[in-house]
Amino acid sequence: MFHIESFFSDKMDGNIAYHVRDIVKNVDKNRKTLSLKHGFSVNNIMYMDQVHGNTIKIVHNDSARLTHACDALITQEKGLQLMVMVADCIPILMKDSKKGVIAAVHAGRKSSFLKIVEDVVLSMQKEFSCKACDIEVELGPSIQVCCYEVNEEMQSFVKNNFGEKFCKGKNINLQEINKKILNDLGVNNITSSNHCTKCGDEKYFSYRNNSDCGRFAGFIGLK
Numbered sequence: 001m002f003h004i005e006s007f008f009s010d011k012m013d014g015n016i017a018y019h020v021r022d023i024v025k026n027v028d029k030n031r032k033t034l035s036l037k038h039g040f041s042v043n044n045i046m047y048m049d050q051v052h053g054n055t056i057k058i059v060h061n062d063s064a065r066l067t068h069a070c071d072a073l074i075t076q077e078k079g080l081q082l083m084v085m086v087a088d089c090i091p092i093l094m095k096d097s098k099k100g101v102i103a104a105v106h107a108g109r110k111s112s113f114l115k116i117v118e119d120v121v122l123s124m125q126k127e128f129s130c131k132a133c134d135i136e137v138e139l140g141p142s143i144q145v146c147c148y149e150v151n152e153e154m155q156s157f158v159k160n161n162f163g164e165k166f167c168k169g170k171n172i173n174l175q176e177i178n179k180k181i182l183n184d185l186g187v188n189n190i191t192s193s194n195h196c197t198k199c200g201d202e203k204y205f206s207y208r209n210n211s212d213c214g215r216f217a218g219f220i221g222l223k
Contacts, residue, residue, distance in 0.1 A: 002100035006093045006220040008140045008193075009034055010203050015214025017085045019049075022214060040081045040221055046073055047083045050106045054114040056123050071106040072120050076128060081221040087205040088197050090174060091140040091218030094120060096130040102220045107139075107178055109150070113157065117178050121185050132186035140218045141204050144196035145173035 014030035015022050035042035046059050048070040056072040057063075059080065067073060073082045082104035084091045089108035094117075095101065103120050105111075117137075124130040149170045150158075158172050162180060166173045175192050182190060197206040205213040 001097045003223040004095045004097055004100075004102055004220065005038070005223060006095070006138060006218070007038060008091065008218050009216045010141075011205060011214075011216065012203075013037075013216065015205070016083075016217050017215035020214055021212055034219075035081075038219070041079070044079055044221075045081045045083050045219075046075070046104075047085065048073060048106065050085065052106075052108050052110040054111055054116040054119055056116070056119055058123070058127060071111050072103060072116055074101065074103040074120065074123060074127070075222070076101050078222045081219055083217050083219050085215040085217045086140070086142065087207040087213050087215050088143040090142040090178065092117060092178065093138045093140070093218050093220040094124070095136050095220065096124060096128070096134045097136070098134050099124075099128050099130050100222055101128045101130055102222050104218060104220055107174070109154070109172075109174060112174050112177055112181075113161070115181050118181050118185060121182065121187055133188075135187050136189045137182055137187060137191070138218075139175055139178065139190065139192040141193045141195040141197055141200070141216075142175070143198045143206070143208060144175065144194065145171050147196055147198040147208070148172055148174060 032042045049068040055070045057067045057070050058074045084104040084106045092105035094103040197204045198208050
């Protein structure tokens with residue numbers, strides 16, 4: 001069995017994204033402090049220019065640390081730290097401890113509707129011979145059904161493509177939609193945070209609360 005470690009940062013760790021209104025040296029400092037706290041090299045953080053799509057990239061030691069136009073990273077390389085940045089969207093971390101394969105997924109509304117988690121599972125199976133029953137998934141803190149209100153078009157899309165049970169009035173349950181997609185593939189080892197980034201205790205950044213906010217992140221690494 002491979003040793004895999006994962007965690008989610010929060011506001012106390014500061015903003016870790018360069019693409020928001022922040023000074024570069026502040027982001028550098030926050031990433032460095034976080035890497036020291038969790039025992040990995042800041043130079044091995046693999047992150048994405050997330051675009052709310054379903055593009056997946058398999059990365060290696062010689063890959064660029066920033067992958068453009070991408071919403072999921074997969075690797076089998078030891079020492080790399082995959083990172084997904086969020087502020088209401090779902091940060092999803094996936095692992096197969098038997099094969100030593102990890103993935104970090106950005107699952108906002110658009111990516112979830114495109115079934116990005118399905119594409120990641122299929123890629124793990126095709127490229128690394130992973131079995132669905134061996135894949136473990138963790139859905140991190142994100143906006144929950146209590147606060148995730150969408151327009152009528154989006155409500156109809158969810159009802160027609162996933163089922164009425166994923167709608168609660170004008171709100172949709174993005175966590176359960178992703179769980180359903182995974183369950184349909186035979187991936188059942190799933191844990192999910194019920195912490196709402198919008199109405200919770202303000203532990204995490206929330207774009208809906210403040211569009212100028214920073215980003216927290218999910219990290220996963222193969223030791």
